[in-house]
Amino acid sequence: MTVPLIEALTERHGLPLVSEQGVDELVAPDRHTLLFLAGDPVKYPEALDVAVILPELMKAFDGRFAAAVVEPDSEQAMRARFGFTRWPALVMLRGGAYIGAITRVRFWSDYLAEIERLLSTEPSRPPGIGVSVDAGWQSTGRTH
DSSP: OOOHHHHHHHHTSOOOEEOHHHHHHHOOTTOEEEEEEOOOTTTOTHHHHHHHHHHHHHHHTTTSSEEEEEOGGGHHHHHHHHTOOSSSEEEEEETTEEEEEEESOOOHHHHHHHHHHHHTSOOOOOOOOOOOTTTTOOOOSOOO
């Protein structure tokens, strides 16, 4: 499915379209990169809003980070890799190392504050996505 607002990021704004493997080739040492993961725009229409907001964020931060669009076929693998749980997502990396993620649509001032914070944050391990060990377990009051 083609989505004109998301395609405009690559065609009009010149952002690279990257696969999961291509991300590691794209990032430069000591350079921040913001990845856009739209998810299914039909299921998550907020992705279209983020597609419009992203170029404005790039202008507001005047070259302090590069940006790229993640190919739809790679988004689930990237979701698992970077541990975000909501769509759409903007994932900040520095030299390929995880910094943080901004999910869903936010107020403009929130984007500005959060990206500024991410630009000064040290890399960390991405949060995990998983099911808790006791998921579905119901206490019967009995001991084993």
